[in-house]
Amino acid sequence: MIRFLKNYFTEVFQAVKSLFLGMKLTGYYFTHPKEIITQEYPENRLTLNLSERFRGEVVMTHDEQNEHACTGCSACELACPNGTIKIINKFEINAEGKKKKAIDAFVYHLELCTMCNLCIQACPTDAIKMAQTFEHSVFNRNMLTKQLNLAGSKLREGVE
Amino acid sequence: MIEEITTAKEGEMVINIGPQHPSTHGVLHLLITLDGETIKKLEPNLGYIHRSIEKMCESLSYRQFIYSTSRMDYLSAHINNHACAMAVEKAMEIEVPERAEYIRVILDELTRIASHQLWWGAMAMDLGALSPFFYAFREREVITDIMEETCGARLTMNYMVPGGVMTDIHPNFVKHVKDFIVQFKSKIDEYDTLVTDNIIFQNRMKNVGLLSAEDAISYGTSGPTARGSGVSCDIRKTHPYSLYSKLQFEEVIETGCDSFSRYLVRVKEMKQSVKIIEQLIDNIPEGDFVAKTKAVIKLPKGEFYSRAETARGELGVYIVSEGGTTPYRIKFRSPGFSNLSALNHMVKGYKIGDLVAIMGTLDLVIPDIDR
Amino acid sequence: MLSFENISHGLHNWLSAIMSETPVVLIELTLVALAAITLFAALGLILVYMERKVAAVIQIRKGPNRVGPMGIFQTAADTLKLVMKENFMPDSVDKFLYKLAPFVVMITAMLILAPMPFAQGFQIWNINIGVFYVTAISSISVIGVLMAGWASNNKYSLLGAMRSGAQIVSYELSAGFAILSIVALTGSLNLNDIILSQQDGWWIFKGHIPVWIAFVIFMIAVTAETNRAPFDMAEAESELTGGFHTEYGGMRFALFFLAEYINIFIVCGIGATLFFGGWMPFHIGHWEGFNHVMDYIPSSIWFFGKTFFLIFVIMWFRWTFPRLRIDQLLNLEWKYLLPISLFNLLLITVIAIKGWHF
Ligand code: SF4
Ligand code: SF4
Numbered sequence: 040m041i042r043f044l045k046n047y048f049t050e051v052f053q054a055v056k057s058l059f060l061g062m063k064l065t066g067y068y069f070t071h072p073k074e075i076i077t078q079e080y081p082e083n084r085l086t087l088n089l090s091e092r093f094r095g096e097v098v099m100t101h102d103e104q105n106e107h108a109c110t111g112c113s114a115c116e117l118a119c120p121n122g123t124i125k126i127i128n129k130f131e132i133n134a135e136g137k138k139k140k141a142i143d144a145f146v147y148h149l150e151l152c153t154m155c156n157l158c159i160q161a162c163p164t165d166a167i168k169m170a171q172t173f174e175h176s177v178f179n180r181n182m183l184t185k186q187l188n189l190a191g192s193k194l195r196e197g198v199e
Numbered sequence: 200m201i202e203e204i205t206t207a208k209e210g211e212m213v214i215n216i217g218p219q220h221p222s223t224h225g226v227l228h229l230l231i232t233l234d235g236e237t238i239k240k241l242e243p244n245l246g247y248i249h250r251s252i253e254k255m256c257e258s259l260s261y262r263q264f265i266y267s268t269s270r271m272d273y274l275s276a277h278i279n280n281h282a283c284a285m286a287v288e289k290a291m292e293i294e295v296p297e298r299a300e301y302i303r304v305i306l307d308e309l310t311r312i313a314s315h316q317l318w319w320g321a322m323a324m325d326l327g328a329l330s331p332f333f334y335a336f337r338e339r340e341v342i343t344d345i346m347e348e349t350c351g352a353r354l355t356m357n358y359m360v361p362g363g364v365m366t367d368i369h370p371n372f373v374k375h376v377k378d379f380i381v382q383f384k385s386k387i388d389e390y391d392t393l394v395t396d397n398i399i400f401q402n403r404m405k406n407v408g409l410l411s412a413e414d415a416i417s418y419g420t421s422g423p424t425a426r427g428s429g430v431s432c433d434i435r436k437t438h439p440y441s442l443y444s445k446l447q448f449e450e451v452i453e454t455g456c457d458s459f460s461r462y463l464v465r466v467k468e469m470k471q472s473v474k475i476i477e478q479l480i481d482n483i484p485e486g487d488f489v490a491k492t493k494a495v496i497k498l499p500k501g502e503f504y505s506r507a508e509t510a511r512g513e514l515g516v517y518i519v520s521e522g523g524t525t526p527y528r529i530k531f532r533s534p535g536f537s538n539l540s541a542l543n544h545m546v547k548g549y550k551i552g553d554l555v556a557i558m559g560t561l562d563l564v565i566p567d568i569d570r
Numbered sequence: 571m572l573s574f575e576n577i578s579h580g581l582h583n584w585l586s587a588i589m590s591e592t593p594v595v596l597i598e599l600t601l602v603a604l605a606a607i608t609l610f611a612a613l614g615l616i617l618v619y620m621e622r623k624v625a626a627v628i629q630i631r632k633g634p635n636r637v638g639p640m641g642i643f644q645t646a647a648d649t650l651k652l653v654m655k656e657n658f659m660p661d662s663v664d665k666f667l668y669k670l671a672p673f674v675v676m677i678t679a680m681l682i683l684a685p686m687p688f689a690q691g692f693q694i695w696n697i698n699i700g701v702f703y704v705t706a707i708s709s710i711s712v713i714g715v716l717m718a719g720w721a722s723n724n725k726y727s728l729l730g731a732m733r734s735g736a737q738i739v740s741y742e743l744s745a746g747f748a749i750l751s752i753v754a755l756t757g758s759l760n761l762n763d764i765i766l767s768q769q770d771g772w773w774i775f776k777g778h779i780p781v782w783i784a785f786v787i788f789m790i791a792v793t794a795e796t797n798r799a800p801f802d803m804a805e806a807e808s809e810l811t812g813g814f815h816t817e818y819g820g821m822r823f824a825l826f827f828l829a830e831y832i833n834i835f836i837v838c839g840i841g842a843t844l845f846f847g848g849w850m851p852f853h854i855g856h857w858e859g860f861n862h863v864m865d866y867i868p869s870s871i872w873f874f875g876k877t878f879f880l881i882f883v884i885m886w887f888r889w890t891f892p893r894l895r896i897d898q899l900l901n902l903e904w905k906y907l908l909p910i911s912l913f914n915l916l917l918i919t920v921i922a923i924k925g926w927h928f
Contacts, residue, residue, distance in 0.1 A: 051906065054398040058891065064392050065330055065628045065890040076337055077632040090348040092369065120263035155266040155357045156365060169351065214725050222808040236729065236896060325808050327799055327893025333629040393890075399800060400892050551729070552895040555809050 089171040094154040097124075097147055098170040099187040106195040107188055109166035111142035118161035123151040141194060145187040149175060211239060218247050222325045222555045225565030227539075229554075236550045241543045249569045256529040261287050261361060261496040264529065268516075269355035271533060272567035274314035275509040277306045280359035282507035285440060286516045287361040290503040291496065296487040299363030304442045305376065305479050306350070306358065307507075308472040312383070313342040314510035315465045315472075318562045322462070323394050325559040326403055331393055338386055341379045348375065361496060363489030376480050380473055387470065395466065404459035408545045408557035411456055418541035421534050422512025423468065424561055427461030429454035434508040448475050461560040497524055511535055511562055535567035575691035602694055606683055610832055617831040618645045620878075621885055628889045655820035660723070663817065667721035672818070672825035674714030679832040681707050685761050686839050689849050689870035693762070700761035701753055704840055705746055708795065711833065712738040715797075715804060715814050718826070722817035730813025733896050734797060734804030740903045741794040741801075747911040748788035751781065751918040752844040761843055768847035771854060780917045785845045787911045792837040793884055794899070796830060800891035803899060834881055842876035849873040 068074055089095075101107050111128045129143035145167075159167055167187070177183060216229040223229065226247035232240040252271060256264040265283045269276035281303055288295060295303075320335030343353040349369045350358040358365050394400050410420070415428040425432045433450040435443040451467040453460035498520035506515045512534025519528040538561050546554045581601075585594045619634070619642060626633025634641030659668060685700035687693045697703055712735055719731020753759060756767040767773075773781050794801035805813035815826045842848055849869035853861040894902065 051910075057396050057398045060392050061397050061890050062886060064389060065886065068330075068630055069624070069628050069886070072627055074630050075627070075632060076340075076630050079632070079635070090344075090351075090369070092349065092351040092366070093347055094351040118262070120259050120266055153266060153355070153357075154352060156351060157263060157266065157357075160360075160365065212725060220811060236733075323892060327802065327806070327808060328891060329625070330629045330889050333631065337630060394892070397892065399894055399898075402898055403892060403895055550895055550897065551809050552806070552893070 089173070091171070092169070093171045093173075094156055094169040095172045096149055096154075096170050096175065097152065097158060097167055097187065099145060099167050099189075100165075101189055101192055102195065104195075105189060105192045107166055107192050108164040108195050109142050109145060109162075109188060110164060110194060111140055112163065114161045114163060115158035115167065118157045120155065120157065121151050121153060123148050123153075124158060142188055147185045147187050149183040149185060150180060210234060216554070222558065223565070224321060224563060227563065227565050227568070229542075231546075231551075231554070233551070236552075238546050238549055238551065238554060241546050241554070243539055243542065245569050247569070248566055250566075252570045253529050253531060257526055260524050261498060261526070264526070265359060265361075266355075266357040268531070269357055270566060271531065271570055272509055272511060272514070272535065272564050273354055274317060274564055275310050275511065275514075276354060276356050277303075277310040277358065278507050278509040279514060280357060281307055281441070282505050282509075282514050282516045284359040284361050285507065286503050286505035286518050287496065287498065289505055290498045290501070290518065290520065291361065291492070293362045293490050293492060295363055296490055297484045298486040299488050299490070300442050301479050301483045302364050302368055302488065303359060304446075305476055305483075306346075306356075307441075308475045309342050309345065309376070309379075311510045312469050312472045313339050315469045316342075318465060318510075318559075319390065319394070322556075322559040322562075323400075325555045326400065328394065328397075328400075331390070334386070334389060334393070338379075338383055341375075341382060345372065345375050345379065348372065360489060362492045363487065365489070367488045368483075373480055373483070376476065380477060380480075383469075383473060390466065395462070401459065403552070403556050404457065404462055404560075405455075406457050407549060407553050408458040408461075408560065409456050410541055410545050414541065414544060415456075418544065419537035420512065420541050421537065422508065422510070423451075423461055423464040424512060424538045424541070426450070426452050427464045427560070428456045432513070434506050434513050438506060440505070440507060442479070446475055446478055458557055458560045465562070495524055497522065498526070506532075509534060511564065511567065512538060531570060533567045533570060535561075535563055535565075539563060539568055575689065578692055606680055606694070609683075610680065610828065613835050614828040614831050615645045615649065617835065617881065618648070618827075620881070621831075624882065624885045625889050628886075649824065652824040653821055657820045657822065660817050662723050664721040664723065667717045668817075669822075671714050671718035671721060672822045672829075674717060675711050675829040676714075676825050676832075678707060678711040678714065679829045679836065681710075682833075682836045686836065687761055687765060687843065687848055688873055689868070692870070696762060697760070699759045701749055701759045701764070701844075704836075705742070705749060708833075708837075709738065709742055711829070718818070719804075719814040722814070724817050726810045726812070726816045727814050730804045730806065730810045730816070733806075734814060736896070737797075737801065737803055737899060738795055740900060741791045741907075744787050744903060744907040744911045745791035745795055747908075747915050748784045748791060749840075749844060751784040751911075751915050754915065754919050755781075755922045757922070761848070765843060765848040765850050768850050769853060772845065772847040772850070772852070774845045778921065780914050780921060781845065783910065783914045784918065785841070787907055787914070788841055788845070789880070789883065790907065792841065793887055794903075796833045796837055796884075798830075798834065798884055799888040800893050801899060802888075802893060803896055806893060808893075834884060835877065838877045838880035838884065839873070841880050842873065846876045846880075847872075848876075 099107050099109060111126055113126045116124045116126050125146040126142065127144040127146065128140050130138045131141045132138060154169070156169065159169060175183070212233045214231050214233055216231055217223040218226040218228040228244035228247060230242040230244060231238050250270070252267050255267055259267065265280050268279040268283050271279055316335045316339040320332035323331035346356055347353050349372050350356040350365075410424070410428050412429045415425045415430050421432050429452055431437070431450060431452055434440070436450045448471045451464045451471060453463050498518065500520055500522040503518045503520065504515060506513055513532065514534060515532030517530040517532070518526050521527040542558065542561065545557050549557070582594075582598070585597060622644070623633045634644035637643040637647045659665065682704055684695040685693065685697050685703055715734045716731045719727040719734070722728075752764060752773055755773060756764045758764060758767070768776075774785055797804045805815070807813075810816070815823055818826060849872050851861070851864035851867055851869070851872050853864060
């Protein structure tokens with residue numbers, strides 16, 4: 040009987056103690072609002088730090104002369120697992136009167152892209168890269184289909 | 200099957216748990232037969248999130264198919280990728296550079312910790328304690344930040360390529376991983392105070408959801424679910440891959456066979472993972488991060504299999520190649536599927552509240568089950 | 571001094587001066603009803619906001635912070651949303667009971683308010699069996715919950731309602747015993763007498779350890795009785811999705827939701843009255859000077875302060891502990907709380923008879 044009572048009360052005591060320790064921990068957080076880790080998102084847009092490798096969307100780099108490095112080789116189109124990229128080529132007659140392949144439109148379907156980075160790996164001239172943008176929501180799905188080469192841009196000299 | 204269940208006996212009641220239910224963590228549908236609150240029978244009903252990843256892989260090249268496996272068990276994306284990359288490397292006999300192996304193992308273990316942390320929070324949430332979820336996410340956030348910095352994505356990284364890793368690690372990688380270890384070690388005690396030692400939690404977990412070692416084997420369970428029943432089945436120990444044969448760590452085995460042992464296995468595994476990372480992080484060798492491979496990978500004709508220990512158990516990748524650039528057939532042996540099959544056996548005779556707790560300790564990720 | 575007592579007496583005297591007795595009673599009844607409803611609405615808004623903020627800070631979050639400064643209008647906006655929602659009713663419910671249930675729960679909560687002394691001399695109904703009245707009425711709310719669960723024609727709701735029935739009926743016992751121990755010490759069922767008996771110190775300080783035990787048991791039991799986590803069996807959102815109110819939406823759901831918070835307020839008010847002296851300021855024995863200083867703080871502030879502290883404790887429970895299982899819940903009551911509280915009551919009776927308390 041004595042042993043039973045002793046067990047009974049140690050059990051109760053242990054139980055209460057474990058509960059109390061838990062409450063002490065949550066109480067600690069309640070009394071230390073400094074521990075709050077929330078960031079208020081739309082307000083902190085300016086200070087938001089995304090690492091430079093973050094894969095937000097595929098973009099084509101253009102320099103000041105509005106020139107890019109894409110030769111239209113379609114390697115990225117082949118590397119893409121889900122048909123996100125469509126390369127449309129045209130044939131230009133250059134100064135010597137020869138026909139030369141050049142890119143007409145680099146069509147990129149953002150809604151299909153899984154940001155897997157395979158196209159960027161595949162590109163032999165580093166014409167495309169990942170941008171850190173991530174606010175992609177739009178009201179119309181068509182707006183997600185983008186042309187990555189800017190209007191009037193052309194191939195940079197010396198890129199083969 | 201369903202007809203059989205709807206003709207429940209007098210006094211029994213059939214309830215649909217899911218596909219929209221807060222504690223099935225996704226679109227799992229369970230048909231349970233109840234007598235009062237006691238569960239008589241449970242029938243998982245799958246297919247709500249089937250995306251036919253295996254079939255899709257048949258039309259993807261060996262570089263491309265890896266990315267889709269991040270979407271299976273999204274919480275162990277790196278480990279899935281690793282297993283696939285290993286299968287291709289085995290077939291092609293590619294020698295993976297030492298540096299790549301180090302990076303891979305560190306990332307694998309970080310993934311495991313992140314996965315277990317999410318499980319820990321979700322498990323406590325299933326039992327009705329909501330605060331631990333946020334504490335777990337605080338530490339997990341550090342890992343996802345590391346992933347974002349080095350791999351470029353937070354969840355579906357696609358960082359492993361056949362022959363190594365996609366890019367070299369970020370210059371800050373080592374420092375941030377060390378910071379994480381320091382933070383993790385200072386907070387892991389809170390996990391125990393808040394949940395493990397809590398008397399209510401222990402009562403909910405102990406002697407509930409019993410799965411004997413024989414049953415664990417016969418249902419084909421693996422990972423922490425089987426190790427909680429005293430079955431040694433850690434692929435990292437039994438069939439060491441990558442660097443694991445050289446590392447010092449323990450395979451966590453608990454012999455309680457109940458929910459609480461499965462819980463303990465996962466909590467202790469986090470500490471073991473930290474131990475592994477500590478051994479590697481300081482001596483990542485210099486060198487290439489990826490082996491030279493041909494632009495178009497063609498696997499020789501034949502069948503190839505590789506296995507890896509994900510956060511949920513054994514993942515097997517089985518590739519049949521006809522010698523072309525795409526696989527003829529790919530089969531994934533996903534751990535969640537087999538673990539779920541043991542659920543009916545485990546919940547019989549327990550209450551609805553226990554069902555939720557037992558399901559929590561199985562750590563189900565539904566896209567892993569359904570693929 | 572402007573106090574609730576003076577206001578109410580002044581109003582009564584003024585009304586009696588200008589008209590006969592019957593209209594005075596009618597007008598006063600209407601005023602009381604209006605005041606009670608206003609108090610309910612205000613309490614609901616404040617408590618929901620408080621709960622969300624407490625939860626947020628414990629969970630290292632910020633909590634509501636968009637509507638108004640610090641998000642103080644968040645709950646008002648939520649209520650507006652609930653009011654404007656369609657009053658949807660599933661097809662195969664028992665229509666009468668389904669509509670009645672939220673009101674039963676709500677009206678019960680309102681009724682318990684009657685004998686509550688909010689401030690010195692400010693009470694809706696000074697009934698001489700106040701404690702008994704509270705215990706009796708509070709058990710009616712389970713009928714509303716059962717009604718809701720049954721009428722919804724949903725298995726989750728039914729399970730939730732049955733759980734809640736088993737739970738409330740058993741926890742009523744230990745809550746009752748905890749209340750009885752104070753009754754034994756004061757020898758009165760009147761809430762006012764109980765407060766006055768704490769003039770030289772609150773019972774929690776005067777009554778040694780047994781009163782502490784009674785207080786702890788009281789807190790556990792009322793947490794269970796108000797269906798709060800870790801005893802939220804009836805709702806158990808990770809098991810039964812929403813328990814007895816799964817099928818309710820819009821304003822009907824809001825009534826259940828509101829009633830939960832009102833019930834918390836009431837039980838904490840009772841707890842504060844019994845163990846912490848209600849509106850009685852903090853007095854120590856015969857330290858006249860000290861007691862006098864304490865008297866400068868208005869009695870209503872004392873009452874609300876203590877009540878809100880107890881409410882905070884109950885919220886603290888909720889955001890710390892995992893939920894019990896239904897059979898463990900009943901085990902806890904019948905194997906631990908009930909024997910302990912019976913024994914404790916015995917001790918307290920001995921203390922009361924021998925006059926061992928301060
Ligand atoms: S990131 Fe991947 S999915 Fe997106 S365009 Fe490049 S290859 Fe295609
Ligand atoms: S972006 Fe690169 S890979 Fe794609 S078409 Fe242009 S040059 Fe070729």
